[in-house]
Amino acid sequence: MRRLEVAPLTRVEGHGRVELEVIEDRLAAARVLINESPRLFEGMVLGRDAAEIPSLVCRICAICSTVHRLAACQALEQALGVIIPPRAALIRELALLGGHIESHALHLYCLVYPDLVDADSVLQPLQQGDPLAKDGLALKAFGNRLQTVAGGRRIHPINLEIGGVLHAPADDELAALQDELEGWLKRIEPLIEPFFREDAWPDAGPVAGLRIAVDGNGEFTLTGDNLVCSDSSMVNASGYRDLLQETALPDTNAKQSRKGGTSLLTGALARCEFASPGDKTTPFPPGIHANNAAQGLELVWSLERAHDICRQLRAETGDLCSPFRAGPGSGTCVIEAPRGILVHHYELDDMGRVGAADIITPTAINSTAMEEQLLADLADETDEPTMRQTAARIIRAYDPCISCSVHVLRVDRP
């Protein structure tokens, strides 16, 4: 038996590696090992006031900081029985969409695009004046602009707190965003086209895993009350444990999610499949690499939705934040992070302090499917360098966010 390593995994967010076991030139086992220190956020928040939590937990991950902060706010608002003003909900959604656009553009143009042009990093195509790299980065910058206007900052947004938001964008800022969004909607098609090309990707088999997503009733959504699964089951957010069935793995710092022994897939591809894309789509490329094209499609939807929100916000003049009183309760939020379902659950004691917390990240949910996909797609591959390279590209296609590992990480065995 030989053991091949793809270490470290590069152009992904966080530290990880892949181990492949080859017996008589055939791949026999594949493991995705995550090499991160436990951050222990779920322990860190215990005993702290609810109001302290959003600002702390967004530090789980910078790329997903807006969605982590929002998930915490929503779960805690449910626990405290707070209804936020409609204007605040719109501003929050604008920040969420900004994060979605920024993260997808980061993944597609900085992390994946170098594979398509045979470069080590986006710096090479950028220096050669490649228009796709340049425009892709400009789109990423625009996602950051939305996050700044609505969330107050590109990373670790300060504007989102329990009860609503603290600051409203000025009308001229929203008007400027509207114009820019119209510009982007005219320019976006050629920017995402390369990710739909079939010849851009290695050969790949069917995508592993039952699909799960936040239910949008057949429409693109990032928020909602229920989780939907491709085996036709549906659960309310509070029943997330029944669907995800998370188990701790012995000898590791990992928790894995599976449903009745089947792996689960969450992320852009799962969302697009549930959102019945209709006539907007060109056919997706084969296999898990379709996730990249799905992100491209979501860029279009996110820009359209953000445009609609800017228009609505300009007509809104209501309150920004609802008052709340500290007290007991429990609340769960399910929300779509750029790379899939994120769950935040909190229980507050009589003093309104956190007594229990549970946070489940999309990369934890996808980890079993990643290993299955590696085994399936590399089954007929015998050339070692190709095996390594393809393995790296398969993992990259999931857009894993390894530093989101709140409690999901698998530390390397000593």
Next chain:
Amino acid sequence: MIRTRIAYIRLTSCSGCQLTLLNCEEELARVGELFEPVRFEMLSSAADDGGPLAAVLVEGSAARPEEVQRLLDLRRRSRWLVAIGACALSGGVNRLVDDRQGEHCAAVYAGVCTGRNMFPPQSIDHFVAVDLCIPGCPPEPQEILGALLALQRGTLPGFLREHAVCMECRQRENLCLLLERKLPCLGPVTRGGCNARCPSIGIVCEGCRGYADQPAREEQAHLLRDLGLSERQVRERMGRFTGGNHETP
């Protein structure tokens, strides 16, 4: 043109400091012209050649022996070492967990992880000499770019601001959130350099850049208590980015 060889490593953190650099979308092409990222896993898949470096940029706290090893290896190879962000400088939010690390491991991992092979997260100056500190959670992009340009010219910038956020806030003629709106703003004790980003849109400073030089911590704690915050709330507010529960103002 010979590009300056740099490495970027991340220890225990959220990736926000490297994302701050990657968020300099307009400047990235120029960064690529001036610098060779010898090792920068999130940006580049080029394999580290193990050769000497002009500078290594380090994000995150050290929390495992292998992180210390990585830190020492790169320190030996590099002329300069730059610590970026609250986690590398003070331990940042990671420090909030440290005195109960074992207990939390048991709770979060339902007994299967005992926290072996880890230690309470530390600022990196416990292990290596640091030539330049760039504060913030997240840091300011201009401070990272400014540092890179100085390094490329063979020197270090000396721009760690001594003054507090409060001074920048006054220069911008903002309404004082602490005295006039009676909100728990940490601007008076927090290191400036962000141009009072948060108070300028009416949101209190949460102290993400760490303490300014000679902070009036006792006076700040007194002002917060006057607003009705309990002793515990004052400690949590002021300790979020400055070393956790251990700071008693």
